[in-house]
Amino acid sequence: MTPWVGRPILRFEDPPLLTGEGAFVADLTRGSSFLRFVRSPVPHGRIVSIEAPGGITVFTAADLAGVRPLRPLLHRADYRPVEQPILAGDTVRFVGEPIAMVAAPSPEEAEDHAEQVFVDIEPIDHVTSAADALLPDAPPVHRHVSDNVVVDARFDTGGVDEAFDAAEAVVEFDLRSRRQNAMPLEARGSVASYDRRTGRVTLAASVQSPHVVRTAIADLIGMPESDLRVVVPDVGGAFGQKFCLAVEDAAAVWAARRLRTAVSWVEDRRENLMSSFHSRDHHYRVRGAFGPDGRLLAVDADLLCNVGAYSCYPVTCGVEPLMALAELPGPYDFRNYRVRSRGVVTNTCPMAPYRGVSRPVITLAMERLMDKGAARFGLEPDEVRRRNLIRSFPYRSAAGLVYDEGSYLESLERTVEAVGLADFRERQDAAAARGRCIGVGFSVFSERTGYGTEAFAARSMDITPGYETVDLAMDPSGNVEARLGASPHGQGLETTLAQLIGDELGVDPATVRIVHGDTDRTPYGWGTFASRSLVIAGGAVKLASGLLREKLAGIAAAEMEAAPEDIVIREGRACVSGTDAGIDLSDLARIAYHASHRLEAGMTPGLAARATYDPSGTFSNACHAAVVEVDLETGGVEVKRFVVVEDAGVLINPMIVDGQLHGGVTQGIAQALYEEIVYDEGGNILTTSLLDFLPPTMTEIPEFEIHHLETVSEATITGAKGLGEGGAIGAPAAIINAVSDALRPYGVEVDEMPATPARLRSLLRKHERKYA
């Protein structure tokens, strides 16, 4: 029988979602009280008073006096912790920060009541951009951090100045990534239900890491963790935004306990855009030194990350600047690296990791550097990369990361071939002669995935995630159930894990039940983020399956008087190899549970296994290429082609893999060309609707051309590498490089994303003036 792994089987998750029987958090609010948060209308201010008319249920920081503020920690000398109250106490620090909450019988009335809460705020000077926050007279966002710098990390291999002195060419540029919102189509939300009989609260929440949420909220409120159960219903996309703790969820649990009832909070789109987490508001200064052969000798970078008003829990606001520092070198081989990476607080919505975290921006930085270097030496973009990509493995980067084997060069070659670079140049010239402006851009990158505790520990987080544990059991009727701490939300993990189990235990994946997203029913785990679940939960599933298989084989061997090593398990049966003898797994299960006296001495009754997996991590790699056409007169960009050559090791379900790439690349195109959160001078956020913040539609997204390479990962037991973020990581650089390539004849370099039509026109106007 062909193995289940590797087959594009249809997802088991889909039927309920297709028929409207999915249950998302907002579908569970019946019978609850509805919460609505009163949010700050100003970016920075002192709360003078809060007044509400009688007859409405309203809570403020004063009511939550016993609740601790969030205080995410990194154990690093260059990190300064800041505190975030659940409801603002005396100070508000960004537009949209929760100040009070009302509870009402319907969502409409909750809004009516929230409008009646009057908050008197005395404004304080505010700052919204990282650059401004660093100015000597900038107002401090937190009083104890007078310079607004909460992370200030440095790294230096030495040798950088010497390399620059010896360089044939030095490339230096500023790079700007504008603020994003991960914008899952389902905004955040939760329903907290108080059980008067047991005093427990069940929090149904649209989150990525139920166990972490339980720990966090129990700690904040000061309740026994066992009194809180967190369940995750269907999640309508998350992309990182639902990984860090929402203070609103904590408030909901508090309110459920106070009101001894069920309360719900369903975030609306305006709240989501304004006060859910943002990401990737970065400003870099990058210098690269190239040798005479176009080889990169050194990189010297100053990275500024605007982290917003607070630090996110549990990963902290160090997550963007520290990842940028550690992973900037990407897939390029150079030895001299100096970097300073700062996280700066401002009066804006806090940041959290968003699919790819810093990597879309650092990849853009390195890929711009490569293209600029290529231009200096008159090289094609593929040639400069060919000269600089890492080629022997394991490879230790200038920043000290160890890359396992990948196919960096091969992915580039395959992409160049797919694009037909030489032909493209001819087409480009022909197009130019007809007044049309097309360009091609490449982006090669590595994606560190599936990393466990050791890698996270290197970040010195107070809370160090990493491992995943799986409880696997076969019930007396022979059905397999796996319970895991990972918490997927659209990635099809139920299907892929069932495929793994199917092969290991010889059962039909369709009969396997995967249980996740319930702290009462699953072992402690970290949830789904950082392209980790398939690798880590998948690894744990495979280990646990192995244990269970051993036990089944043991029982079968005893029953059939054969040696355990002669037992093969497949298609629902345990057989003695080379003979006709066999027993159905369901019969073995009966024996394990109901005839345990027949088990060999020392064997426990039942069929259950627990395994934990905590790998060191593995690097996926890919090359992306984009072909774009720029309308010089409007500044509009059309993406004509998008090619991906991806190496994510063994593919468990190729259909799902391609889906992840499609979605990731689309988000990358969105970041490169469309989406941007904008604050005005007054610290107000201007992009609070989907007419202002612009996720692309089908019209803006081309058909994708996807090719796979397979470097089986030695670092994971499934041979798979993660890939949930790769699409989003590589696409922005490919697009921006393509736009720059198109505009090269006009002397325009694009070093900012999104490259909006207005920005491109303003760059082009400078050129027009020059040549007028």
Next chain:
Amino acid sequence: MKPARFDYHQVRTAAEAVSVLAQSGGEAKVLAGGQSLVPAMNFRLARPEVLVDINRVAELDRLTDEGEILRVGSMVRHAAFERPVDDGPLGRLLSMAARHVGHLPIRIRGTFGGSLAHADPAAEWCVIARLLDAEMVAAGPGGDRRIPASEFFHTVFTTALEPDELLIEARLPKPSPSAKVGFKQFSRRAGDFALTMAAAVVEVRGGEIAEARIALGGVSDRPVRAPGAEEMLRGRPLPPSSSSSSSSYTAFADAAEHASGEVETIGDIHGSARYRRDLIRVLTRRALEQAAAQ
């Protein structure tokens, strides 16, 4: 994002609508397609105390061809124009523009009259009304009155309609059967309100441009005309038919350049006032070229 409370009246005739509006002391709003009003109510940016729902007023959902004039009832939905409503240039123009009004589900509900009354400066119908010098017919307690497009649009979301007036119809003068029409716009995404749009009607007699009209949307607080550019085109020949953008022919480019200088533009997060001038230049030229190519 749930609306504030309101009183709801569903009416069956225009007269009934007018009388409910009159009784509501200026606190009522007409509910047409709801595709602009309801989002604003969900954001609580609009909070009418009374809604007068005219979706079941059959007499307003009518197109009447009067030869020289096409009368468009205020409740005619955007989608009605996707296929040309007449064989002449007007039908063509309306159909070109209709495809740009939001998305299909928006066009199925949204109405011609609602768009005019809402007066978004980037609304296709407002630009067309201005282009054609349409007349808007309003019914109020004192009877009907006609308001020319040049006086109808006051500023963003504000028209000459009084709070107690109902827009009954728009009267669109038809260009001559031989007129050429063009419509171009630029938006960030499919279906979005345009950053800028240009609409043109070119009347040709004896191979010459007898009259050109150019209207622009999305550039300032209301739809505007480009009178200077229109004037420049009068009496000019059409471009040689082989290639409308042939380099020796510069009349369209010159007029477009002029248009980009003669109107006020304002900026927003999607583009500065300066950027909108760029867009006026290119879209006006392209709209004229499109017209000439017919």
Next chain:
Amino acid sequence: MTEPIDLTLDVNGRSYQVRVEPRRTLADTLRDDCGLTGTHLGCEHGVCGACTVLADGLPVRSCLMFAVQCEGMELRTVEGLAEDGRLHPMQQAFWENHGLQCGFCTPGFLMLAVGYLEQHPDPDEEELRAVLSSNLCRCTGYQNILKAVRQAAADMRR
């Protein structure tokens, strides 16, 4: 009247008696009062299309209509697509082509596509893309949605 009003709504061929304030949108009424939570809310301002349902056969944004407007209309939601436990060809095609990931946008896309194809059984590619651009999906990158709708169009013509 701001007071709640008794209404009868015809949804998926069944009649629902509900009592709602005039300000309650069709989407909220379907979800909270009829218990048909398959219709989703992604923006409540007409952009995302997650709330798309069919009203008298045509796709509309249910977040931009009030329930009081809908008496006498034939409403259809995602819950009405499958018949006797058999998936509608559109649902089947979304499944087979991996046209969904998180599934939040799916009901809206299904209703949009079904509503459109029932009126235009044989659309050209450009037209189809334009129509499907009415709704947002954050997960799939749209390729597989397009593939699914193409396949379903062929199946529905049969």
